[in-house]
Each structure stands twice: as C-alpha cells, then as structure tokens.
Amino acid sequence: MEIDFGNIKVVGFDADDTLWVNETYFRETEERFAELLEEYETKNKVDQELFKMEMDNLDLYGYGIKGFMLSMIESALDLSNGKVSQETISEILNLGKKMIAHPVELLDGVEEVLSKLEGKYRLIVLTKGDLLDQERKLEKSGLSKYFHHVEVLSEKKEANYSNLLEHLKINVDEFLMIGNSLKSDVLPILNIGAKAVHVPFHTTWIHEMVAETEQVNDHLKLNSIKDILKYLLD
Template identity: 85%
Template sequence: MDIDYKDIKVIGFDADDTLWVNETYFRETEERFAELLEGYETKNKVDQELFKMEMQNLETYGYGIKGFVLSMIESALDLSNNKIPQETILEIIALGKKMISHPVELLDGVEEVLSKLENKYRLIVLTKGDLLDQERKLEKSGISKYFHHVEVLSDKKESNYRNLLEHLEIHVDEFLMIGNSLKSDVLPILNIGAKAIHVPFHTTWAHEMVNEEDEKVNNHLKLGTLKDVLKYLDN
C-alpha cells in the first residue's frame, strides 16, 4: 500500500502487545481463575461472567491489572453466591501480584526499531492502563531512553488523542501511531486525520475486537512484525 510518511515528525507507540507481551498473561490468569471457580461454574460461564464484570467496571476502575483483579474477586463472589472461601480470594489477589511482578518481555525487534528511528523522529509512548504499572513496565523494559514523552491515557478515543496532540503541540499531519489494536490505535487516529500502522498481536482482548467492516479500513498499513516499519520509515 502506497502511503506517504515524508511529513511524519512524531511517532506514537502503544505499549502492551506492541512493545512488550501483555495479553498472554491475562489469558493465563483467566485460565487459573476458571480453575479456582470450577466447583461453582463451567469454564465457559466463568469466562463470560468475568468479561461482563470487567465491562461493567471499566468506567470505575479503568484499564489494567488492578481493575482486573477486583473484577475477578467480584465475579468469584457472584458466581459462588458469596460462598467463596477467603483462601480463594487470597489466591486471586496473589494471581494479580504475580502479573504485576512478571518480568517485561520485549517483542521481537523492538529495540532495533527504536534505536534506528530515535534520531529521525520524536518518539512517544501512548498507552492505556494503570499509571504505576505502566511506568514500572517501561522502567523494567530498558527502552525508556528512546522516548521523549510517555502518556498513560484513561482511554484511546478520538477526543483523548486530539487533546493530547494539542497539548504536546503536535500537528495531526505530522503524527503516526503504531499499535496492535485496530479499535484503540488505528481507527480513532485515522478519524482525526493522522496516520496509523497496525501490527497485530496473536492474542486480542475481546473488548478490542472490531467488526469485519472496520477491519477492511484500507488507509493504513497492516504489518506482520514491528521490524517491518523500518521498510517505510528508516530511509
């Protein structure tokens, strides 16, 4: 696809599942959570109820591990009719702490890409999630040195991007967003007139899924790996 990037001066990177592994650990924790609740409901039912609880709680808790843990606890109480043992609640909390303390696993080619782009572009991180957790992951990752700015957003809607670009004095024609989510990293960016590159991760949270028509949006690049962006930007 022939898209002109010659005017791009600032590149925004999503963090979770774009720079480092994230969703995999949520799926592993969900598997363990279903095992803890197997005496009350089937795995499929547990998964469904947990997702519904997460959606109900998004406006209150926001994105991230802490809200996820609270949703697991609430789901466990609901599914067990408030009979879940204290020990199981403690196990759920332990699952969340394990996620938070998990080593940061950079995705293939991340540091190579950042090191080659940092001298030509202003690089920033634009991610959702818990502020403390995202700051911790960025510090552990060893790649914070490549970024001029880090912003943890409450959400990634058009208004969030518009307000941030205005605050950072970035013109939409000079901005490119790179991320794994069509819903959060691509569609709202295209809608405000900026450019976006989609680099899918092999696992996608149900909340980030889009319909088939949205998937057919053709005024952006879809690449197999992050390293592929160098074919278009490192010249």
C-alpha cells in the same frame, strides 16, 4: 498499500502487545481463575461472567491489572453466591500480584526499531492502563531512554488523541501511531486525520476486537514491527 510517510516527524507507540507481551498473561490468569471456581461454574460461564464484570467496572476501575483483579474477586463472590473461601480470594489476589511482578518480555525487533528511529523522529508512548503499572513496565523494559514523552490515557478515542496532540504541539499530519489494536491504535487515529500502522498481536482481548464492517484499508498493516523501518528510514 502505498502510504506516504514523508512528512512524519513524531511516531507514537502503543505499549502493551506492541512493545512488550501483555495479553498472554491475562489469558493465562483467566485460565487459572476458572480452575479456582470450577466447583461453582463451567469455564465458559466463568469466562463470560468475568468479562461482563470487567465491562461493568471499566468506568470505575479503568484498564489494567488492578481493575482486573478486583473484577475477578467480585465475579468469584457472585458466581459462588458469596460462598467462595478466603483461601480462594487470597489466591486471586496472588494471581494479580504475580501479573504485576512478571518480568517484561519485549517483542521481537522492538529495541532495534527504537534505536534506529531515535534521533530521526520524536518518539512517544501512548498507552492506556494503570499509571503505576505502565510506568513500572516501562522502567523494567529498559526502553525509557528512547522516548521524549510517555502518556497513559484513560481511553484511546478521537478526543483523547486530539487533545494530547494539541497539548504536545504535534501537527496531526506529522504524526504516526503504531499499535496492535485496530479499535484503539488505528481507527481513532485515522478519524482525526493522522496516520496509523497496525501490527497485530496473536492474542486480542474481546473488548479490543473490531467488526469487519468497521475495518478500513487506509492504513498499513505489518507482520512485524521491524518492517516499519522500510517505510521510515531512507
């Protein structure tokens, strides 16, 4: 669809699964977690209970690997009626540590896009998750040099975005958000009057999925982040 980006001065980027791979590692760890608990429950049941535990703990732990690790441990205790071995708990902790230590894998075209937009736009990162982990990933990525500001939010809702844009003195009609999540990166942005671009990632966490009735058409959807250059460069 045709959207005018002529007045855009600030471009915000989501981090996980927009700049680098993230959700893939969570799915791989869930597979391993189900294998560790196969003597107690089926994989489907383990997956369901882990997701429920994550949702129950979201207000307490927030997003990110550490909260995920704690939810896995709590789920293991519940699903095994407290019988899970110390060795299995240790293995769950190791799964989380491996995720934290995993090399950062940039998505195709990300650095090209940032290098070409730098200097023409004010670039910022707006992500959610664990502050320490996101700072670590940004440092490992080598992308820090492109951004004027990095913000790790507890949530990505209308109020979070509005408060941040006001704090950074960014006019809503001059802001564009680019991300992989309709729920977090597109809908709340459109609701505050800014513009958004959706670049889907092949794997989406259930919590970030949006029902068809909630989906809208007044945003740009791209197959690759590289395609944004056609709209933002003269």
